[in-house]
Amino acid sequence: MELQFFKIIRMFRLLRPLRFIGKNANLKISIQALYVSLPAIGSLFVIVLLIFLIFAIVAVNLFKGKGFYCDTSQLSLDSVTVQSLINTREDCANYGGVWSRYHHHFDNCVNAVMQMYIMSQTVNWAIMMFRTMDSRGPELVPGYKESPITSGIFYVSFIFFVSLFIMNLFVGVIISAFNKERDKLGRNFLLTSSQRSKLETKILVLKMNPKLALLEPKASCRKPFYRLALSRKFEIVILTAITLNSLLMAVNWPNQSESTIQIIKRVNYCFLGIFVFEAIVKFIAFDIRYFKDSWNIFDFIIVLASIIVLIITNFAEIKALSSLTQLLRVFRLGRLFKLFKSLKAL
16 A cells, blocks of 8 residues: 555656746746636637537437437348338337437437537547438438438538637637737836836727717606616526526427427517517617617517517418528527627626
8 A cells, every 4th residue: 555655656756847847938938828828718618618509409409309220230131121111110110120329419408519529529520410411300210311401501510610710719819828928028028017008008999999878868768778778687687588598498309298398488488578578678778779789789680580480480380481490490599699798708
């Protein structure tokens, strides 16, 4: 036991090479830049997690229940005969096959987020894409490129937007922090504290983006709406509603009972009512200036898309509109981006 303890102590000798950091200026700057960039990396991690969640919810809505296949490896039939005889889950059981699920599937949001992380590393994403392309639907045996367009667009969009762009932002944040630390120890090192403060103030003024002032309306009937729209408590309520609504959209799995679907639908109606009320309050408070803010325009588009989804799903029984309905439901996930408006670090 004592010998094992001394072996662990001897492992600390591996830390000796770290003493070179103190001897090399560039290494010191690199370590310091990594330490300084930790808060920015934390904020970027939250953004990436939200984007993973958005793509995961879309994947669950598009591909839930489509990750199953009939394992016929133990059967003596050839592949052509198997494909001609087995079309459904019942056929698989009748002919002695085993109804199995791929390891990579999108049947729930938690597993879908894990698959998003795996895909962001460009690991097995092509295999997942071709499997979902071959899927014919829940309880059906996969075919060959049954739904190539939807699956292809989803996977290629994720790889292009997340893997090739978002993930590289982590490197960009560290490089930016490295350059700032190098500037502090470089050309700005000879400046006094007052000179450095004036220089930073000038740079800050050049980067300022002034916003239109939201003046209090003169009409007394609009003043309560104005105070409510600028209230911090009202903003917290709206952000809480956005978070809960996003989590509710993640509650999705194959073969949901009709009662569960109806409960989720009614709760979604309540959230939609909250967001419509928010838009009405802000429009009454700010009148036409409501549309001067890009975030307000974004909110209005999301609310409008949600109302269109409500009308289509309840009053238009047309199968051709099912894909349009799914697309409009995706727009509701844009409410997550409202968190960026309130959390300045994001």
